[in-house]
Amino acid sequence: MARRRATTLPLQRLLSVGLGGIALGAAGTLAAVEFLLLDDDARPDQTADSIDSVAPVHEAVRFGAPSLQNVKVREGYVLSYDRRLRNPSWVAEYITKASLEKSPDVNRVKASFKGDPSTPPPFRVTPSEYQNSGYDRGHLAPARDMSASQVAVNESFLMTNISPQVGKFNRGYWSRVEGFVRHLANQYDGVYVISGPLFLPTKDKKGDGYRVSYPILGTPLNGVAVPTHFFKVVLVATKSSTSDKAKYLTAGFVLPNEAIADKTPLRSFLMPLDMIERYAGLLFFEKMDKAALLPLCDNTTCELKAHEFQRVKAISA
Structure with a gap:
């Protein structure tokens, strides 16, 4: 298949049109690094070397990409894939x-889990690796969010958008949190959301230190790591009646990868963004003035609706 023509732009110029504020390390790196900006009508080829280390502009990362590895x-x-853990590092929407709004041409039944052909074979996860594992194939960018086109729905089932999740977590509390985010999208003009896995330490029972421990699916050489927790970070814009200048509200949640009691308050999982950044090794909304970000849950009701619980319960039954 012939490749479409692409235009290469210096990173400095690309920063000015969308991927702003990304920290790249040592001085001079900006001058050396270039991003591949595809033509507006070009779709990236789904090949092993096509888009692993480059990122066209996308609204999901308007305020900065959390990291730049395997984007x-x-x-x-937009996502970053962790080849070692064989999980997404983060997924931004x-x-x-x-x-x-659901398009009449979109049918989720037509979508199925598939290995991501843009990932090199040694690091590519296939759906069969989850069989009889006791874990669900958990979406980080939910298929329900991809209502605009069949292509978007199909891409949400690529295994690079999937992490192992405990079934009652995936189909229960996590699904309700996803519904809460969609509620924010309806309440405000839109919502920027970043989701990802975490591997958090616990107190070492044999000593005074801490250790990180997690299961893997498959063999040690090709194992898919099972996260201990998942995070979801949201950012919304709102305007007051006395000013045209937008205010930005944000919140971060960290949830354990386990069954969570239905009546557990969502606020109990709140965590400051800078703490999540340290645990995840990521930077959220780096282009923003962090001091100007206001707490979302001080300005809106951060709770899971009872009707959403009933809907999820009916689906899981």
Whole structure:
């Protein structure tokens, strides 16, 4: 298949149009690094070397990409893939009320889990690796968020968007949190959301230190790491009646990868963004003035609706 023509732009110029504020390390790196900016009508080829280390501009990362390793751009989301853990490092979305409207041409039944052909074979996860594992194939960018097109829905089922999740967590509390984010998209003009796995330490029972321990699916050489926790970070914009200048509200949640009691308050999982950044090794919304970000849960009701619980319970039954 012939490749479409692409234009290479210096990173400094690309920063000015979208991927702003990304820290790249030592002085002079900016001058040496270039991003591949695809033509507006070009879709990236799904080949092993096509988009692993480059990222076209995408609304989901308008305020900065959390990291730059193995970035993959999809129609409805952007992600970074961790080849060692064989999990996404982070998945970024921008969803709006309009984008959540279901297109009559979209049919989720037509979508199925597939290995990501843009990932080199040694690090590529296949759906069969989850069989009889006791874990669900958990979406980081939910298929429900990809209502605009069949392509977007299909891409949400690529295994680079999937992490092992405990079944009652995936189909229960986590699904309700996803519904809460969609509620924000309807309440505000839109919501920027970043989700990802965490591998958090616990107190070492044999000593005074801490240790990180987690299961893997498959063999040690090709294992898929099972996260201990998952995070979800959201950012919304709002305008007051006395000013045209937007205010930005944000919140971060960290949830254990386990069954969570239905009535557990969502606020109990709140965690400051800078703490999540340290645990995850990522930077969120780096282009923003962090001091100007206001707590979302001081300005809106951060709780899971009872009707959402009933809907999820019915689906899981």
